[in-house]
Amino acid sequence: MNSMYVQGNSFLHQLDPRTKILFVFSIILFVFLFYDPMFQFLVTVSLLPIVFLSGLTTPYLKTVKFMFLLVFLIITVHGLYNPMGDVTKVTWQLTENLSFKHDALIYGAVMSFRILSIGTATLLFVMSTHPSDLANALVKWKVPHAVAFMILSTFQLIPIIGREAKVIMEAQQARCLDVKANMIQRVKHLIPLFAPLFITSFMRVHQMSQVLECRGFSSTGPKTSLREMTIGFRDYAFLTAIALFALAAITLRAVVGGTLLPITDFVLMSALIGIWIVCSIYFFDFLWKSVRKKVV
Amino acid sequence: MENKAIKVENLTFRYPDAESDTLKNISFELDYGEVLGIIGPNGAGKTTLAMALKGLIPHTVDGEIQGKIIVDGKDVLKHDISEQVLNSGLVFQDPEGQLSQMSVEEEVAFGLGNIGVPRAEMVKRIEKALQTVGLAGFEKRSPLALSGGQQQRLAIASVMAMEPSIMMMDEPTTMLDPVGKNEVFKVLKSLKEKGMTGVIIEHEIERLTMYCDKILVLHEGESILFGTPKEIFSDLMLLKKFKLRGPQVTEVAYEVFNDKEQIPVVLDEAVQSFSKELKA
Numbered sequence: 001m002n003s004m005y006v007q008g009n010s011f012l013h014q015l016d017p018r019t020k021i022l023f024v025f026s027i028i029l030f031v032f033l034f035y036d037p038m039f040q041f042l043v044t045v046s047l048l049p050i051v052f053l054s055g056l057t058t059p060y061l062k063t064v065k066f067m068f069l070l071v072f073l074i075i076t077v078h079g080l081y082n083p084m085g086d087v088t089k090v091t092w093q094l095t096e097n098l099s100f101k102h103d104a105l106i107y108g109a110v111m112s113f114r115i116l117s118i119g120t121a122t123l124l125f126v127m128s129t130h131p132s133d134l135a136n137a138l139v140k141w142k143v144p145h146a147v148a149f150m151i152l153s154t155f156q157l158i159p160i161i162g163r164e165a166k167v168i169m170e171a172q173q174a175r176c177l178d179v180k181a182n183m184i185q186r187v188k189h190l191i192p193l194f195a196p197l198f199i200t201s202f203m204r205v206h207q208m209s210q211v212l213e214c215r216g217f218s219s220t221g222p223k224t225s226l227r228e229m230t231i232g233f234r235d236y237a238f239l240t241a242i243a244l245f246a247l248a249a250i251t252l253r254a255v256v257g258g259t260l261l262p263i264t265d266f267v268l269m270s271a272l273i274g275i276w277i278v279c280s281i282y283f284f285d286f287l288w289k290s291v292r293k294k295v296v
Numbered sequence: 297m298e299n300k301a302i303k304v305e306n307l308t309f310r311y312p313d314a315e316s317d318t319l320k321n322i323s324f325e326l327d328y329g330e331v332l333g334i335i336g337p338n339g340a341g342k343t344t345l346a347m348a349l350k351g352l353i354p355h356t357v358d359g360e361i362q363g364k365i366i367v368d369g370k371d372v373l374k375h376d377i378s379e380q381v382l383n384s385g386l387v388f389q390d391p392e393g394q395l396s397q398m399s400v401e402e403e404v405a406f407g408l409g410n411i412g413v414p415r416a417e418m419v420k421r422i423e424k425a426l427q428t429v430g431l432a433g434f435e436k437r438s439p440l441a442l443s444g445g446q447q448q449r450l451a452i453a454s455v456m457a458m459e460p461s462i463m464m465m466d467e468p469t470t471m472l473d474p475v476g477k478n479e480v481f482k483v484l485k486s487l488k489e490k491g492m493t494g495v496i497i498e499h500e501i502e503r504l505t506m507y508c509d510k511i512l513v514l515h516e517g518e519s520i521l522f523g524t525p526k527e528i529f530s531d532l533m534l535l536k537k538f539k540l541r542g543p544q545v546t547e548v549a550y551e552v553f554n555d556k557e558q559i560p561v562v563l564d565e566a567v568q569s570f571s572k573e574l575k576a
Contacts, residue, residue, distance in 0.1 A: 003398075132398050153396055159440060160392065207393045210352050214386045215407035215454065219378035222412045226405035226419070 003131045003155050004063070004123075010054040011234065012128040017137035019235045020125045026242045027121040030249050031114045035258040037106060037271055040113030047120045056127050060120075065282045067119045071112040072279040075272055078108030091265045092272075100272065106263055109271040131155050136225050145223060153208075161201055168196050300366070301462055301493045302326040302349065307363035309348060314359075318344045320517040322363075326510060328461075331494045333504035333525075336514035337539055342497045343389075345514065346466045349495060350386040351377045368461040381411055385455035387465040391447035391472070394454075395439040400431060403439050403450055407458045425457035429483045445476025449483055456487075463487065464495040481507075502543045505529065505561045513540065529561045 012020070027047070031040055051060045079091075085103025092100040135148040172192050173179060179189065212218075252260070302325065309319040318341045326332050334342050347353045351372045354361045365372040368383035388394050397403040404422045413421065426432045429449040434442070439450060448468055455463060465484075469477040481503055487494070488507050498504050504511065505525040513521040513528060515538045521528050529535070529542040532550050541547065545566035549559045553573065560566035 130398070132402055149396075152398070155398065156396055156440070204393055207388065207390065208396060210347075210356055211388060211394045212396070213352065213356055213377045214350060214381070215458070216378050216381035216410035218376075219381060219410055224409045224412050224414060224418065226402055226409065226415065226422070228415065 004059070004126045005130050006056055006059050006127045008055050008128065010128070012050065012054040012124060014234065015128075015238060016229055016231045016235050017125075017129045017133045018141065018231070019238055020129060021137070022239065023242060024118075024121045024125050026246055028118055029246060031117050033249055033253045033258075034260065035106075035110055036260050037109035037113060037263065038267060039260055040110055040117060041271070044113050044117040044120060047117060047124065050124060051120065054124065054128055056124065059127060060123055063123055064116075064119065067116060068275070068279050068282055071115055071275055074115070075105070075108035075112045075275050078111065079105040079272060082107060091268055100268075102265065102268065105268040105272065109268060112271070112275060130227075132227055133229065136227055136229055139223070139225075140229065145217075149212075149217075157205075160204070161197070164200055164204075165193070165197050168193055168200075299328065300325050301328045301330070301368060302332070302495070303364075303366040304349075305364040307345075307348065307365060308361070309344060309353060310360045311344075312358050312360075316517075318359075318517050319348065322514075322517075322519045324510075324512055324519065324522050326493070326495070328493050329491050330509040331488060331492065331496060331507055332510045332512060333508035334495065334497045334512045334514060335499070335501060335504065335540065339516075340514040341517040342514055343466055346386065346464055346495065346497055348372070350384055350464055351375070351380050352386075381407075381458060382460055384462040384464055385458055385460035387448070387451050387455050387463070387468050389467040389470055391444050391451060392440070394451040395447060398438060399435065400426070400437050400439055400442075400450055401435040404454045404457045407454055411458065421457045421459070425453040428456065428486060429453040430479070443476065444472045445479040448472060448476065448480050452480070452483055462493045462495065466497050467499070468496070470499065501529075501541065502545075502563075505543050513538070525561050530559050 027043065030043055034040070051057055079100040080098060082101070082104035084107060085101070087101055087103075089102040090099045091102045091105055094100070131152055135152040138148040138151065139145055169179070172189075177189055177192060178185065181189070304325070305323050307319055307322040308317050310317045322345065324332075334345065336342050344353065347357065348361070348365060349367060349372065351367075353359060354373065355377050361373065367380070370380055370383050372380065395403055397406050401422050404425055405418055408418045408421060422435075423432070426435065429452055431446060431449055431453060434446070434450075439447060442450060452463075452465070452468070468484075469480050472480065477500070484496070484507055496504065496508065508525060511521070511523065511525050511528045512519055513535070520538060521531075521534070529546045532542045532546065535542055542550070543561055545563055546559055546561050549566060549569060553559060553569070558569055560569045
């Protein structure tokens with residue numbers, strides 16, 4: 001399988017893809033309603049039980065580390081260098097000239113947890129939805145058949161093009177293309193690699209279009225699908241829950257405003273240090289694995 | 297005249313910017329239940345002819361086309377390809393390039409879904425098609441994880457499941473290894489036994505003589521010979537002139553026998569003729 005789909009039979013797997021799309025959108029709505037690191041953090045944490053219950057913990061942890069790298073950079077760099085807000089309000093003085101500013105840290109923390117929560121929700125969706133189901137869901141939402149096919153075919157096309165690229169690379173190496181030359185040479189060498197790759201890809205797509213024609217792709221009339229999709233009780237229950245949450249969040253926003261609780265230095269420091277700790281765990285894990293690979 | 301599976305009259309075709317016609321004045325007829333084998337050297341126009349029979353020419357490929365093509369009672373030039381899905385199906389040369397779905401069963405279901413076959417019927421047809429090509433049990437696999445021979449059989453199953461009246465295959469085994477070739481020919485044999493009407497472009501003459509009722513020889517866009525394998529291959533001298541060869545048994549028999557009437561074209565026949573000759 002070329003997608004990130006993980007087979008399973010959990011509650012989340014059984015939901016209709018359309019429900020899950022709405023779920024992702026509602027998470028995006030929640031995190032952008034408020035400008036409060038505590039709230040964003042809570043949203044992220046509240047998604048973790050769903051990850052666990054869907055049996056996606058291992059693939060999730062594997063994928064989320066790339067997001068943590070991003071989050072680490074965001075909160076650190078913003079906290080140190082973002083000139084927004086009151087620059088004199090310092091949370092943590094590192095050296096004479098280098099300090100984490102209060103307002104900048106809020107921004108960094110909010111952004112970090114927004115990325116984490118949206119990322120988690122999206123990963124939940126992608127990992128629990130078969131690409132074909134996604135395509136079907138889109139068709140049900142009146143997305144043109146051809147667009148849905150395009151989305152689906154990328155899953156198939158990317159590994160094929162990757163394989164082709166490898167073949168071309170080897171063929172050019174056999175013709176003395178030095179792929180281990182210096183940087184500038186290597187950039188120049190991209191042309192003999194990419195030109196044939198583009199041409200073969202176009203030819204492949206052209207042939208695919210003919211194959212599709214032969215399979216009645218452009219035939220008018222109703223289309224059917226092998227995969228069954230029904231919106232059932234659980235979907236309605238899930239959607240109702242989402243709607244209630246959304247309603248509560250919007251009311252809260254209207255009444256209290258973007259910030260729910262006063263943001264203390266302690267909260268910001270915990271966010272910063274917390275992200276650093278998670279990142280370093282991932283980093284040492286990576287180091288440990290590479291060292292072990294070298295030794296064995 | 298109405299009950300011909302394929303009827304081609306004076307078909308001439310020229311690609312845009314080409315200096316000469318790719319197909320020149322081709323005419324032939326094929327009955328239902330018959331399999332037509334098309335042979336000829338590279339560049340003879342075999343693939344172009346297959347594309348014209350399927351309607352890819354002129355509907356997706358530009359060019360000047362003259363003449364008349366009637367496949368399964370439909371005028372190919374006048375009907376769009378999507379209207380001809382039930383009349384004819386085409387299997388292409390490149391196995392991998394024909395597959396677009398995430399799993400084997402969805403690959404077969406794709407064409408069925410496009411023409412709106414209900415799900416219950418779909419499941420039945422998928423099972424039957426995969427059974428015929430020997431891919432039962434592979435339903436959930438990714439098409440990319442299959443071998444070349446399996447991919448080509450899957451492509452055949454996908455076309456077959458749509459139940460076209462006429463199956464066309466454009467060099468279905470050229471890109472396969474010997475094992476893959478055998479697999480595909482085994483499927484062709486079982487289709488032939490079920491009374492398939494078909495058109496097969498193929499280089500393996502020995503195989504063609506076994507499966508085909510009619511042979512069409514193309515050379516530089518012209519149809520130079522059309523007839524039963526026996527008729528075509530007994531005239532080896534003419535084939536040689538066009539840089540083609542006959543089946544191996546025919547070539548040998550041609551050197552051995554004086555009586556050109558008893559020249560065999562398939563192996564079983566050859567065994568009989570030779571043993572008769574040796575006894576005498």
